[in-house]
Amino acid sequence: MADTNILAATSLVVGLVWLGRRFLDTPTRLPEWDGRLAKAWQPALALFVAALAFRSTFVADLLNDVSILGVLALGVAVGWRLRAYRPAWLVGAGAVPYVVVLSVKVLLTLLAPSLLKAIDDALDFAGFLSFCWLGTLWLVARNQKKALVAEEQLRLAAEEEQRRIEDQHHDLAYLVNQRTAALARQTDELRTTLTELQATQTQLIQSEKMASLGELTAGIAHEIQNPLNFVNNFADVSAELVAELVEERARPTRDPALEAELLADLRQNLQRITQHGGRAAGIVRGMLEHSRASTGERQPTDLNALCDEYLRLAYHGLRAKNKAFNATLVPELAPGLPPVEAVAGDLGRVLLNLFTNAFYAVQKRQQAGEPGYVPTVGVATRRVPEGVEVQVRDNGTGMPEAVRQKIFQPFFTTKPSGEGTGLGLSLAHDIVVQGHGGTLSVASQEGQGTTFTVRLPA
Amino acid sequence: MKILVVDDEVDVRLLFEQRFRREIRSGEFQFSFAYSGEEALAFLRAHPLEVVLILSDINMTGMSGLELLRHVKQDLLPLPPPLVMMLTAYGDTATHEQAMQLGANDFLTKPVDFAALKDKLHALPTI
Numbered sequence: 001m002a003d004t005n006i007l008a009a010t011s012l013v014v015g016l017v018w019l020g021r022r023f024l025d026t027p028t029r030l031p032e033w034d035g036r037l038a039k040a041w042q043p044a045l046a047l048f049v050a051a052l053a054f055r056s057t058f059v060a061d062l063l064n065d066v067s068i069l070g071v072l073a074l075g076v077a078v079g080w081r082l083r084a085y086r087p088a089w090l091v092g093a094g095a096v097p098y099v100v101v102l103s104v105k106v107l108l109t110l111l112a113p114s115l116l117k118a119i120d121d122a123l124d125f126a127g128f129l130s131f132c133w134l135g136t137l138w139l140v141a142r143n144q145k146k147a148l149v150a151e152e153q154l155r156l157a158a159e160e161e162q163r164r165i166e167d168q169h170h171d172l173a174y175l176v177n178q179r180t181a182a183l184a185r186q187t188d189e190l191r192t193t194l195t196e197l198q199a200t201q202t203q204l205i206q207s208e209k210m211a212s213l214g215e216l217t218a219g220i221a222h223e224i225q226n227p228l229n230f231v232n233n234f235a236d237v238s239a240e241l242v243a244e245l246v247e248e249r250a251r252p253t254r255d256p257a258l259e260a261e262l263l264a265d266l267r268q269n270l271q272r273i274t275q276h277g278g279r280a281a282g283i284v285r286g287m288l289e290h291s292r293a294s295t296g297e298r299q300p301t302d303l304n305a306l307c308d309e310y311l312r313l314a315y316h317g318l319r320a321k322n323k324a325f326n327a328t329l330v331p332e333l334a335p336g337l338p339p340v341e342a343v344a345g346d347l348g349r350v351l352l353n354l355f356t357n358a359f360y361a362v363q364k365r366q367q368a369g370e371p372g373y374v375p376t377v378g379v380a381t382r383r384v385p386e387g388v389e390v391q392v393r394d395n396g397t398g399m400p401e402a403v404r405q406k407i408f409q410p411f412f413t414t415k416p417s418g419e420g421t422g423l424g425l426s427l428a429h430d431i432v433v434q435g436h437g438g439t440l441s442v443a444s445q446e447g448q449g450t451t452f453t454v455r456l457p458a
Numbered sequence: 459m460k461i462l463v464v465d466d467e468v469d470v471r472l473l474f475e476q477r478f479r480r481e482i483r484s485g486e487f488q489f490s491f492a493y494s495g496e497e498a499l500a501f502l503r504a505h506p507l508e509v510v511l512i513l514s515d516i517n518m519t520g521m522s523g524l525e526l527l528r529h530v531k532q533d534l535l536p537l538p539p540p541l542v543m544m545l546t547a548y549g550d551t552a553t554h555e556q557a558m559q560l561g562a563n564d565f566l567t568k569p570v571d572f573a574a575l576k577d578k579l580h581a582l583p584t585i
Contacts, residue, residue: 225547225568225569226467226547226568229547229568229569229570230467230469230473232569233473233477233569233570233572234469234472234473236572237473237476237477240476240477241476265476268472269472269476272469272472276469416466417466417467
């Protein structure tokens with residue numbers, strides 16, 4: 001009987017310790033003590049062995065109580081130590097009454113056994129109550145523990161979620177940074193490319209100018225070749241003539257008629273040389289004018305006065321060459337025309353060219369001998385929304401569509417060779433469009449006349 | 459030998475008349491001048507079978523020398539058409555080939571080497 005009691009008690013002790021350790025998770029929460037708690041079975045075993053050795057119910061019971069007391073006291077101690085952990089505290093608190101009761105029982109057993117006998121029932125009852133107390137508190141502790149575990153899990157889950165969100169946030173922040181850096185790089189590259197493109201555009205425009213200048217050069221070389229050939233040829237022929245003259249003079253019987261002829265030819269040749277030389281010089285001059293960058297400053301210019309002046313210049317210039325030439329001049333200059341920002345000399349050249357062309361056209365038509373034909377050249381100025389307009393009208397020969405399309409090309413001319421370089425209108429076009437930001441257009445009816453229109457921004 | 463010179467530069471006449479002064483005086487050559495392709499054709503029609511050789515420029519206003527060449531070699535009756543030599547500043551191979559294709563008998567570049575021209579003319583079979 002006593003043995004089974006001891007066995008039960010020892011098992012209980014060991015079991016309690018083991019349960020307590022698991023319940024309270026002492027390996028994690030109280031590692032310093034856990035080592036020794038794990039070995040609690042050793043003293044228990046010692047007591048068990050001692051109880052067996054003593055072979056007396058009294059000692060056995062006493063040792064039982066002591067061991068149980070010991071365990072419970074341990075529980076209280078652990079509970080106190082882990083009091084922050086509510087379940088532990090509850091367990092500890094639960095064990096306290098039972099510890100007290102058992103302590104009293106042990107003390108009385110050792111010191112006042114008679115008193116013990118007297119209150120034995122009461123003590124048992126107290127023990128029973130304590131046991132119930134312990135049980136209750138243990139249940140509460142268990143619930144608490146579950147709640148705490150659930151809470152812990154929630155907390156962990158929340159922490160996990162938080163961490164995940166932070167990681168995501170971190171990743172996104174990184175991606176945004178990357179993207180921003182990439183965009184900044186792209187912007188820089190685009191800016192560089194834009195600058196390069198602008199530089200290239202300027203280069204292209206320059207190349208275009210150079211190319212057109214190059215074309216001009218080819219055209220000029222061609223144009224100059226003709227007069228220069230004549231200069232050379234006439235010079236050669238003149239040398240021959242001189243040789244012939246020398247030969248003639250050396251003859252015993254001279255032929256004055258032949259000599260006179262030779263001399264006349266010589267004079268004529270020299271005239272031709274001068275003439276063709278002048279032609280070549282004129283072509284070069286025209287070309288230089290075409291290539292010369294306009295450094296003239298724009299000044300407010302009275303267009304009406306300019307038109308009037310150059311109309312008369314052109315007319316008188318033509319009459320000086322051909323006294324028989326006559327034409328009716330029709331100036332229609334709008335009063336109160338606002339001054340135009342222009343380089344007077346350049347615009348004058350444009351007007352002169354347009355007037356000269358007009359006079360040439362009417363002269364040609366007059367030479368055709370139409371009865372009742374009155375050569376008329378008119379200039380009209382007026383205000384337009386964009387600025388000012390100048391129209392040069394003539395009722396000359398007009399031009400066919402094919403010619404009209406080429407009229408502004410450099411070196412294009414319908415005049416016979418020697419009369420005009422073909423650069424006048426192309427120069428005029430450059431002056432008006434590039435030099436003054438205006439427009440130059442032409443309308444023509446073959447056999448009826450031509451009208452050139454110049455528009456200039458005021 | 460009657461030769462027709464076609465060139466839009468009027469001074470060509472003076473040049474030829476002086477360069478070939480001796481031949482003209484001796485009657486070996488007889489030069490006529492036309493200042494455009496149209497003028498040349500008109501002259502040829504007006505004086506059929508007279509002209510033996512045509513010396514023509516290519517770059518002319520109106521009808522070009524090559525067009526004249528084509529007309530002379532293909533259109534003009536009676537046969538045989540006169541010889542045509544091109545005298546021109548355009549020395550490039552494309553123009554040369556085109557002229558030869560159209561039937562030109564010779565191709566000379568300006569500035570004209572009158573000595574060489576004289577030799578060529580002398581070398582022609584006298585008619």
